Amino acid sequence: MANTGAVLDAEENPNTEVQKNRVLTLEEWQEKWVNHKIAFHQERGHQFADRGHSVVGVEISELGIREFFMEQNLSYSEEQIMEIPGAKVFKSSSGNISLYCCSLFDLPRANIGKFDRIWDRGALVAINPGDRKRYADTMLSLTRTGFQYLLSVFSYDPTKHAGPPFYVPDAEIKTLFGSVCNIHCLEKVDAFEEGHKSWGIDYIIEKLYLFIEK
Secondary structure (H helix, E strand, C coil): CCCHHHHHCCCCCCCCCCCCCCCCCHHHHHHHHHCCCCCCCCCCCCCCHHHCCCEEEEECCHHHHHHHHHHCCCCEEEEECCCCCCCEEEEECCCCEEEEECCHHHHHHHCCCCEEEEEEECCCCCCCHHHHHHHHHHHHHCEEEEEEEEEEEEECCCCCCCCCCCECCHHHHHHHHCCCEEEEEEEEEECCCHHHHHHCCCCCEEEEEEEEEC
């Protein structure tokens, strides 16, 4: 593996365009859940709802949503979303978790309101690179005045791994969100694990950003 200290301090990888035409369909994402090719999945959820927050999420895979409720031992109900044909919302019996099964780009049509906080883990890095501007605009359209937005991305050599997760350079983050947000990089963490060797990479850095409305 590359020297951790050197990698953490390294400049951005210059090969920022190599993944720009990479495309995964919604059906391919659903197949990843069916075939359990979900290295991005964490069995232990983030404890936002446990701390008294009302949490709304979006996931294209109905299987992924059902597995979430099963893993967390939560009972839930489900209902159709009339504004989005074929979409559903799954709600915990406690009422503080709502997971929408649809394309993220359709989410505003569900009239879900605006949000004070956004936690983006595994979303921007999964969006097809050509859709990032549309994604950022969609997410920002869902924010309330005074919002804060946490974003997790990965840095690695994109010439060695086609993604997802895709490599999102600092410059693009500033292009996507900088006109609306002050951007702070909170931390950089060596995220390399044994399984990453199969990707053909020898380092991967997770970066955590905080966006605060200007």
